[in-house]
Amino acid sequence: MGKADECCSTQLIDGDGTFNVSGLESFTKEANLRECGLSYAVVSIMGPQSSGKSTLLNHLFGTNFREMDAYRGRCQTTKGIWLAKCTDIEPCTVVMDLEGTDGRERGEDDTAFEKQSALFALAVSDIVLINMWCHDIGREHAANKPLLKTVFQVMMRLFSPRKTTLLFVIRDKTKTPLENLEPILREDIKKIWDAVPKPEGHKETPLSEFFNVEVVALSSYEEKEEQFKEQVASLRQRFFHSIAPGGLAGDRRGVVPASGFSFSAQQIWKVIKENKDLDLPAHKVMVATVRCEEIANEKFACLTANEEWCQLEMAVQSGPVPGFGKKLSLIVDKCLSEYEAETIYFDEAVRTAKWNQLEAKVLQLVQPAYQSMLGHIRSRTLENFKEAFDKALSGGEEFAVAARHCTKSSMTQFDEGCADVAIKQAKWDPSKVGDKLQRDIDAHVSQVRAAKLAELTALYERKLNVGLAEPVEALLDAADNDTWPAIRKLLQRETKVAVSGMSAALSGFDIDKETVNKMLTNLEDYAKGVVETKAREEAGRVLIRMKDRFSTLFSRDSDSMPRVWTGKEDIRAITKTARSASLKLLSVMAVVRLDESVDNIENTLSLALMDGYNSASTSKSITSFDPLASSTWEEVPPTRTLITPVQCKNLWRQFKVETEYSVTQAIAAQEANKRNNNWLPPPWAIVAMIVLGFNEFMTLLRNPLYLGVIFVVFLLVKALWVQLDISSEFRNGILPGLLSLSTKFLPTVMDLLKRLAEEGQKPAATDAHRNPTSESKRLGSSMHAGSDLASSASSTMTSSENGSEYSSTLQQDKVK
Numbered sequence: 026m027g028k029a030d031e032c033c034s035t036q037l038i039d040g041d042g043t044f045n046v047s048g049l050e051s052f053t054k055e056a057n058l059r060e061c062g063l064s065y066a067v068v069s070i071m072g073p074q075s076s077g078k079s080t081l082l083n084h085l086f087g088t089n090f091r092e093m094d095a096y097r098g099r100c101q102t103t104k105g106i107w108l109a110k111c112t113d114i115e116p117c118t119v120v121m122d123l124e125g126t127d128g129r130e131r132g133e134d135d136t137a138f139e140k141q142s143a144l145f146a147l148a149v150s151d152i153v154l155i156n157m158w159c160h161d162i163g164r165e166h167a168a169n170k171p172l173l174k175t176v177f178q179v180m181m182r183l184f185s186p187r188k189t190t191l192l193f194v195i196r197d198k199t200k201t202p203l204e205n206l207e208p209i210l211r212e213d214i215k216k217i218w219d220a221v222p223k224p225e226g227h228k229e230t231p232l233s234e235f236f237n238v239e240v241v242a243l244s245s246y247e248e249k250e251e252q253f254k255e256q257v258a259s260l261r262q263r264f265f266h267s268i269a270p271g272g273l274a275g276d277r278r279g280v281v282p283a284s285g286f287s288f289s290a291q292q293i294w295k296v297i298k299e300n301k302d303l304d305l306p307a308h309k310v311m312v313a314t315v316r317c318e319e320i321a322n323e324k325f326a327c328l329t330a331n332e333e334w335c336q337l338e339m340a341v342q343s344g345p346v347p348g349f350g351k352k353l354s355l356i357v358d359k360c361l362s363e364y365e366a367e368t369i370y371f372d373e374a375v376r377t378a379k380w381n382q383l384e385a386k387v388l389q390l391v392q393p394a395y396q397s398m399l400g401h402i403r404s405r406t407l408e409n410f411k412e413a414f415d416k417a418l419s420g421g422e423e424f425a426v427a428a429r430h431c432t433k434s435s436m437t438q439f440d441e442g443c444a445d446v447a448i449k450q451a452k453w454d455p456s457k458v459g460d461k462l463q464r465d466i467d468a469h470v471s472q473v474r475a476a477k478l479a480e481l482t483a484l485y486e487r488k489l490n491v492g493l494a495e496p497v498e499a500l501l502d503a504a505d506n507d508t509w510p511a512i513r514k515l516l517q518r519e520t521k522v523a524v525s526g527m528s529a530a531l532s533g534f535d536i537d538k539e540t541v542n543k544m545l546t547n548l549e550d551y552a553k554g555v556v557e558t559k560a561r562e563e564a565g566r567v568l569i570r571m572k573d574r575f576s577t578l579f580s581r582d583s584d585s586m587p588r589v590w591t592g593k594e595d596i597r598a599i600t601k602t603a604r605s606a607s608l609k610l611l612s613v614m615a616v617v618r619l620d621e622s623v624d625n626i627e628n629t630l631s632l633a634l635m636d637g638y639n640s641a642s643t644s645k646s647i648t649s650f651d652p653l654a655s656s657t658w659e660e661v662p663p664t665r666t667l668i669t670p671v672q673c674k675n676l677w678r679q680f681k682v683e684t685e686y687s688v689t690q691a692i693a694a695q696e697a698n699k700r701n702n703n704w705l706p707p708p709w710a711i712v713a714m715i716v717l718g719f720n721e722f723m724t725l726l727r728n729p730l731y732l733g734v735i736f737v738v739f740l741l742v743k744a745l746w747v748q749l750d751i752s753s754e755f756r757n758g759i760l761p762g763l764l765s766l767s768t769k770f771l772p773t774v775m776d777l778l779k780r781l782a783e784e785g786q787k788p789a790a791t792d793a794h795r796n797p798t799s800e801s802k803r804l805g806s807s808m809h810a811g812s813d814l815a816s817s818a819s820s821t822m823t824s825s826e827n828g829s830e831y832s833s834t835l836q837q838d839k840v841k
């Protein structure tokens with residue numbers, strides 16, 4: 026016999042009991058065992074050493090186990106346990122060749138490995154071939170007896186063994202027919218079974234409960250090879266569909282799926298080596314647990330490396346992915362269904378538990394992507410809401426209606442989006458994100474509402490400002506008894522208009538009544554505020570106003586014509602009237618009178634200031650109680666006070682000081698006027714002039730030429746008088762008057778002469794040939810014109826030098 030092809034048979038466990046893990050792994054890969062699920066069978070053979078086991082297996086299954094060279098004698102060729110795949114047998118059948126028993130190589134007492142390998146074979150195999158020589162049947166010291174004993178003993182160590190088929194292969198069968206041999210064999214087996222010590226629970230258990238016993242006899246391979254081959258070929262047929270119901274295999278309760286075979290075999294050998302009892306059901310669960318775990322991990326790793334998933338995960342970082350839910354569902358589904366397919370033959374409870382774990386893990390992996398998608402949907406929906414809301418508002422829709430419609434449609438849009446991204450494997454609840462969206466939408470609506478309300482308030486405040494500020498200013502400017510009633514009326518009217526307008530506008534905002542009332546009250550308060558502010562502003566300018574009023578009344582008559590102080594006016598009465606009008610203004614401005622309450626400010630002021638004016642110098646007014654020595658008005662709260670009593674008093678003092686000058690000027694102007702008008706000297710002077718100047722008067726009467734000369738001199742002096750405005754020059758004193766005149770005298774005389782010369786030349790050039798005798802007439806006319814010019818120059822100078830209207834009036838009077 027040739028040597029076995031080692032690449033086809035693998036040593037599973039070596040002679041020292043070391044399990045060849047990598048060898049089994051590569052064997053399962055090469056034999057495509059992993060894909061078999063439960064459709065595979067394991068056959069093992071045990072029997073005495075060199076009993077032709079390998080030879081039988083190679084012929085029966087087309088394997089290449091190492092066989093003993095017939096010419097080298099009976100020595101052990103198979104060490105440990107070898108493994109090979111049967112060729113062309115359905116289902117996939119794996120066969121194990123065990124080291125022969127009772128061999129001389131290990132010694133008679135060294136049965137530990139035999140027991141271990143027998144237990145291993147029983148634990149993993151569906152069919153165990155027990156190779157025996159025909160001549161050993163019925164013999165007391167048959168070679169296979171210790172083997173069977175071993176098998177049955179170890180069988181007890183399988184906590185809940187699977188029912189294995191024991192196929193006794195009788196080698197070198199004799200002419201005795203099998204029908205005669207089989208009962209003897211079965212009797213032998215029974216005897217051995219009965220002799221084996223059993224645990225309490227199995228004392229009476231028959232062999233058939235643990236094993237299906239089958240018997241087959243084969244001719245000698247060495248002597249009747251042809252017959253041997255024929256019988257082997259027929260035996261081979263029994264291995265086809267061995268796992269089908271009624272097949273050669275025993276019950277397959279303990280079978281592990283093919284993908285778990287490798288791990289299962291390792292664990293069983295480990296347990297056997299540790300000399301522990303083998304609990305096959307527990308082992309099955311253990312194998313299922315480990316394998317399902319492995320498969321789950323493998324599937325999870327596949328998912329994390331899945332290109333589609335990686336792309337989806339990446340894409341979702343940067344924005345919403347269309348069809349996210351469907352895509353992710355497919356990816357997750359693929360992962361879970363692959364797991365299901367691969368673990369289908371493992372223990373149901375275990376695989377379900379692991380499936381749940383895998384599903385949880387997978388969902389945990391993909392959930393962040395789902396959350397990102399929800400985030401995208403939320404932000405997109407919020408953006409859409411803002412846009413739609415803005416559009417609706419600018420389209421003229423009522424605020425509350427627009428908010429309601431847009432919110433509803435946005436939430437529907439969000440729900441639809443959530444349904445699109447949901448995956449069928451998970452029941453994730455997007456309500457938290459939905460709640461956040463709702464909160465964001467509400468916040469936006471509130472923000473827009475606040476802005477719109479602020480706009481609305483600003484609009485009506487502007488209207489109130491326009492409607493109140495200037496009219497109130499004008500009314501306060503007029504300041505009389507009707508001022509505050511008129512302001513109140515105006516305020517009431519404008520407030521009413523604004524409040525009704527605002528109230529109508531607010532109805533579209535769907536805000537509570539309390540807020541509306543508050544806003545309207547604020548608007549009313551604002552209107553009052555406008556009036557108060559204006560009044561306060563005006564109160565700040567009260568002194569100017571008082572002076573203006575005084576000046577108007579003092580310097581203008583009842584027809585608004587500038588007053589001319591001719592001397593007939595009662596300056597005292599005019600001053601009093603002007604001051605009392607100014608005081609009236611002060612009393613109007615002193616406090617805000619937006620309610621109907623009556624105050625006594627005018628009287629108080631009038632008594633304290635106007636009457637005080639009349640008796641200012643009396644000691645009584647100094648010593649008596651001063652009603653204005655206070656910072657508050659009686660019965661008027663400080664909030665309504667614009668000018669305190671003490672401020673009124675100070676203002677009045679300042680007002681009087683600043684208007685005093687005008688009065689003094691008026692008095693001076695009046696007196697000057699009186700003086701100017703009274704040009705006749707006193708009667709005694711006239712009498713003295715007549716007595717003393719009688720001679721000169723007579724001389725003049727006798728010589729009329731003197732009269733003409735005197736008249737010319739008079740005209741010249743008069744012209745100089747007017748031109749130099751001598752009376753006003755001396756108003757500031759004699760010395761300043763003389764100094765001023767000394768500088769102006771010569772230029773004025775020169776200017777006067779120059780003009781006279783010019784005026785004289787014009788008629789000389791035109792009229793000399795027509796009327797050469799009218800010299801004196803022209804001189805007189807020129808003098809007159811010079812006088813006019815002088816008067817106009819005087820008027821110009823005085824008005825430019827003196828800004829006050831009183832002096833201007835005075836000047837006009839002078840010119841007249």
Ligand SMILES: Nc1nc2c(ncn2[C@@H]2O[C@H](COP(=O)(O)OP(=O)(O)OP(=O)(O)O)[C@@H](O)[C@H]2O)c(=O)[nH]1
Nearest residue numbers: 074075076077078079080092093095102103125246
């Ligand atoms: N008499 C007889 N000899 C056989 C038969 N089949 C094989 N042999 C011979 O038995 C010897 C041992 O054959 P193997 O097949 O190696 O026996 P084995 O049981 O596998 O041997 P180990 O693996 O060493 O236990 C070889 O010389 C075979 O030619 C048979 O049917 N009858």
